Amino acid sequence: MDFREKYGQWAIVLGATEGIGKAAAFEFARRGMDVILVGRRKEALEALAKEIHVETGKEIKVLPQDLSEYDAAEKLISATKDLDMGAVNYVACLHAMGEYNKINYETYEQMYRVNIRTFSRLLHYFIGKFKERNRGAFITIGSLSGWTSLPFCAEYAAQKSYMMLVTEGVAYECKNTNVDVLLLTAGSTITPTWLKNKPADPKAVAAAMYPEDVVKDGFDQLGKTYSYLAGEINRENMQKNRSLDRNEVIEKLGKMFEHMA
Numbered sequence: 001m002d003f004r005e006k007y008g009q010w011a012i013v014l015g016a017t018e019g020i021g022k023a024a025a026f027e028f029a030r031r032g033m034d035v036i037l038v039g040r041r042k043e044a045l046e047a048l049a050k051e052i053h054v055e056t057g058k059e060i061k062v063l064p065q066d067l068s069e070y071d072a073a074e075k076l077i078s079a080t081k082d083l084d085m086g087a088v089n090y091v092a093c094l095h096a097m098g099e100y101n102k103i104n105y106e107t108y109e110q111m112y113r114v115n116i117r118t119f120s121r122l123l124h125y126f127i128g129k130f131k132e133r134n135r136g137a138f139i140t141i142g143s144l145s146g147w148t149s150l151p152f153c154a155e156y157a158a159q160k161s162y163m164m165l166v167t168e169g170v171a172y173e174c175k176n177t178n179v180d181v182l183l184l185t186a187g188s189t190i191t192p193t194w195l196k197n198k199p200a201d202p203k204a205v206a207a208a209m210y211p212e213d214v215v216k217d218g219f220d221q222l223g224k225t226y227s228y229l230a231g232e233i234n235r236e237n238m239q240k241n242r243s244l245d246r247n248e249v250i251e252k253l254g255k256m257f258e259h260m261a
């Protein structure tokens with residue numbers, strides 16, 4: 001599907017420098033859109049912009065921005081307000097691993113600003129804008145961690161869960177419009193961040209996907225569903241876990257992540 005024709009000229013990827021965000025930026029360009037890359041590392045973003053432009057011929061802009069800055073969302077809104085914005089993909093999501101009280105509270109505040117504050121302001125702004133002209137797409141990247149609580153990574157799982165629930169609710173609200181909202185949940189995905197914190201669970205490692213596959217599969221679901229879990233194996237594992245009670249799930253995950261304490 002040509003996204004440019006359906007949604008508009010520009011896509012913005014929040015957290016585009018590497019991993020799933022980089023794959024998303026390529027995919028938007030392959031589907032006809034010009035793309036704005038947002039991340040903190042200007043030089044890496046500029047190199048990526050060149051790479052995408054050479055492969056796809058699309059116009060690629062770089063907007064270096066730390067999403068944890070208090071006014072990050074307002075700066076991005078102001079930088080894009082005169083463009084024909086068609087799609088948004090919120091990818092960045094900070095995490096911290098360890099016993100809950102042993103993590104510095106400032107880390108949680110920084111996570112909160114990227115994962116909730118900036119995210120929610122941009123969701124609110126872009127959904128309003130897209131609804132006004134009755135076209136556009138908003139994709140939030142979710143995680144299996146947000147489907148349950150996650151001992152030793154509890155704040156991340158809770159913040160992720162917030163992003164996921166609000167996206168699904170808004171997706172339903174947009175169902176009778178030409179605004180497509182999708183929660184695209186990824187399981188283990190081979191990105192630089194994942195390689196740094198590779199899970200101990202061999203099943204999670206065996207199910208790991210390439211970011212390009214997560215994104216391609218996920219983008220195909222836009223407009224067809226509110227919430228999509230990428231990967232056949234992830235969906236099968238999820239199905240098996242459905243019979244477990246919440247306490248059993250917490251117990252299982254706690255044991256798996258105990259080494260992070």
Ligand SMILES: NC(=O)c1ccc[n+]([C@@H]2O[C@H](COP(=O)([O-])OP(=O)(O)OC[C@H]3O[C@@H](n4cnc5c(N)ncnc54)[C@H](OP(=O)(O)O)[C@@H]3O)[C@@H](O)[C@H]2O)c1
Pocket residue numbers: 014015016017018019020021022038039040041042044065066067068090091092093094114141142143144185186187188189190191192193194
């Ligand atoms: N990898 C997995 O196994 C997995 C599994 C499930 C869900 N997910 C979800 O998928 C998404 C992407 O994960 P990922 O593994 O690709 O990597 P990630 O570590 O979540 O994201 C890295 C990207 O976000 C940008 N970023 C990080 N902090 C930022 C900040 N303060 N301001 C602006 N940009 C920032 C980074 O670029 P800069 O360094 O240039 O800022 C980079 O492009 C996340 O939402 C994650 O929760 C990942």
